[in-house]
Amino acid sequence: MKYTGAEIIIKTLLDEGVDTIFGYPGGTVIDIYNALYDYQDQIRHIRPSHEQGGVHAADGYARSTGKTGVCIATSGPGATNTITGIATAFMDSIPLVCITGNVASHLIGKDAFQEIDIYGVTMSVTKHNFMVSDVAELQNTIRKAFSIANSGRKAPVLIDIQKDVMQSMYNYKSKPSLPLSETPRFEQSGIKKLSEYINNAKKPIIYAGGGVNSANASTELRELMNKADIPAVNTIMTIGVLGPLDQLNLGMVGMHGKNSSNFAIENSDLVIALGTRFSDRVALNTKHFAPDAKIVQVDIDASEMNKNVIVDYAVVGDVKEVLTELLPLIDAKKRQAWLEQIAELQKDDYQAPCCEEQIKPHQLISYVVNELGEDLIVVTDVGQHQMWTAQYCARTKPRTFLTSGGLGTMGFGFGAAIGAKVGNPDKPVVLFTGDGSFTMNMNELKTAVDHNIKTTTIILNNHTLGMVRQWQNLLYNKRFSQTDINHSFDYVKLAEAFGAKGYSCKTVDEFKAAFADSQKQDGPVIIEVLIDQDELVLPMIPAGGTVEDIIME
Template identity: 50%
Template sequence: MQLTGSQILIECLKEQGVDTVFGYPGGAILNVYDELYLHPEIKHVLTSHEQGASHAADGYARSTGKVGVCFATSGPGATNLVTGIATAYMDSVPMVAITCNVGVSLLGKDSFQEIDITGITMPITKHNFIVKDVTKLADTIRRAFSIARNGRPGPVLIDIPKDVTANKTDYKKATIDFTRKLEEVDMDSVEAALKLIKASKKPYIFVGGGAVISEANAELKQFAELVDAPVCDTLMGKGAYDGTSVRYSGMLGMHGTKASNLGVSKCDLLIAIGTRFSDRVLGNAKTFAKNAKILQIDIDPAEINKNVVAFSSVVGDVKQILTIINEKLEQQNHKEWVEYVENLKEQFPLSYPKEGLSGPYIIENIFEQTKGDAIIVTEVGQHQMWAAQYYKYKSPRTLLTSGGLGTMGYGLGASIGAQTANPDRTVVNIAGDGCFRMNLNELATASREQLPLIEVIINNHVLGMVRQWQTLFYNKHYSATVLDDGADYVKVAEALGCKAKRVTTQEEFESAFAEALSSKKPYVIDCIIDSDDKVWPMVAPGKPINEAFDEADYKAKNS
């Protein structure tokens, strides 16, 4: 049958199982929105800004494992998606961003709101397309979704000139196979891995975001038991392994626990699963895990030996590889080594002052009141690290945060996406005041959609993480980091249709958060904490991770 490009786009979205699109209309994409109007089976969430739409699609994808979809028009509409696309690219999030451009005859002529969005996004997409021929549109959309979800996931952009959305061609419905396509695993590399594991006396398992993406939590739990090893993780790996497990020693790296940092520095085999060894994990790459052979398991061969040299590696899907290894591995016993790491945990626990309102207290209380079953979203900064340290993630897809790009302003849009996808779950966005003010306009979206998400602002009236670095490494030169400008976030939130409350004590926070949990509207809690609260422990930039220091160490050194 003959359909317009816009009709083909909507039909292809339905083929792909898309039930929600986040976007913002404009002239070039009007044909698409006119067709979308006739299809209420696809929910459209009108965000306040296109960046909010891209972050919402990201949050939808991270919380469900499905491909997130966002729409934007040409020119500035398309460029406003760029930060969200880059965020998804750095964290391997499956997303399809659909933009429309000026007509084919107007391309390259500096036409009104024309932009080369495929050129702009080429370095930050897994692939992108401009479709100048309507006969190729359906196949391009199907290919885009396949690329986004298969292998190492990532964002794909499709740019469609306006006349292509109006032109007609034959359309034939396709049946889509949603099974992830897995490459065959090299069994020689598996045997080499098994040999390393069996020879190890002090193995440590290090888990990254790839284990979350492949949904390998059950296989990972079995693997840790078989290897009889302690487990640490990255920021992106939270929830792949149960954070309440006795084997779990906390996050690794710059703001990781001393137990994990010291333990990894002593192990003889580091089994790295779905992690790319970012600089925030490594500290000084030359001294990282210097006593260990590194076994790296990752779906992307480009990550092998990129940041650290692996002694051995297995390339493929984490769930698939762990399933194979678990079938072949006999039960190992490392009782003394596991007890050694347990002692490190007891010797160097995470701690904070128990009096007064603080970031760690807020996070711990959120964990207690939600019983660890919430979807936690964060912005970027001190509050993000506290959320990683003090909330115990028991299952995957329960921490949504910008790890690779470190995008301030990410969280509120992402929480809108997560709450839309999971209407019966508690969704909490934890923000700093610096991040909150970047995209606070999306509170209007949450209010319009009547999403009962909870926005917790850990408000220290400064750019907290930057100030922490200025205190520790820049002689307390607080250049451009003080935000004490009289902004009233409670009034702003109420003006945008949300419930809101300001709190200054532990008791006030407990009461406000309990009220927020029972609210059917978006609820903002403005939590006033001290400007000089810091994230501990910390590894100074470029230093070995076994030189992590906490507040007591810092005071002793500088007394």
């Protein structure tokens, strides 16, 4: 039977199992919205205030559910507004399918109203992108996009569709999703060699990254740790995959990681890197990363081998598949001496002080996560609050900590929190943000109110761009250039103006009271918490430094 291109888009999305779309109407996607009108009972559509927020929401939805996030934007500014969102997902390997409309084919290349070459623009922030100028290719292009986004290393894919394609008629018959491309094959001899490295090591450490999460390999990871008594460190992308309940997990590594985690890498004789890319926030100084250790790596993406750090041995493959093959070859043993050495290091870990009169970030984060339990989905923006949240959110389940780890996108949080709540209506969602990050995309508070999406936003307000100020404080001779935010914003009134409930507090007691009340509300809430401007994220290893350069106070 024949349908319009627009109907084919919606029907193919339904074939792919899509039931939620984050999108914003406009001139070149009006046909898609016209088709969507007939499918309102099958597809929930969330319209953000701004396309960037919409993509972050699709991203938060994908991170928290493991499904593909889907977003729609119109041509020109609608399409360019998606770029930061797409790049954020790209850097963290999150599967998205973004559909943009473009002007009709006879206007392409004529600088028509709201025409932009989004295909060219997004080439470097997508895994692949398509321009559809023939309705005959539409259905298969969408199916391919979903397959590409989820095959191998996951990532966003963009489909740019010309307006007349949406209006043309073509045959459509429901088809199943295309199979994912096969994961890389690895040799048994490679697994054997990997096992030899591990069995022969005296002081091994696992360095687990986001790939463990993407591969849903937390069970296999724990088996490896427990069987061979190997301690692990997690990156910001593996919070929840490994948590404080894992006895052998030392905690976060890197620039604001634990002292002991960084020293453990430094003192190890074997680093087992799983699904991770030795980013400059972990391997701060690639020449001195784990100086006395052999390094072995498992990653699904062959181009991650020898990219940032030269490794001694690598297996290209899906982390879950590799670990499953590897586990039987691993000797069960105890590594008491090594663990004792680490326990010794842990005694020197940074302990944040508490204060009743003005609440400290770690106090309020710990309080909230204790109150809301292990199902709580924690979302962050970017900056000091992100690092404090990463340090103290104590997640124990995968997909319960959502943060922009690679791109570091201020303004990510509110959209992502909306997407997380839409995808997980039965779980509480809390966004920890800062005054800088919040104001970047606070317009999405309107989206949360409009759709009655119950999120709790806790703004750690230090009246400054805290992380930059911290660098200025510690590394730039206290020259606080353009970081302090001097506006006297009234967050309570702001929340009310949007139709949400707002709170402001400073002491521990005030915060507890505000938080308790906020959880009784039906809609989104904003809690401003006034914190000290000079509060630092500690410990800190300056960029390019080593554990020797660690700042503890």
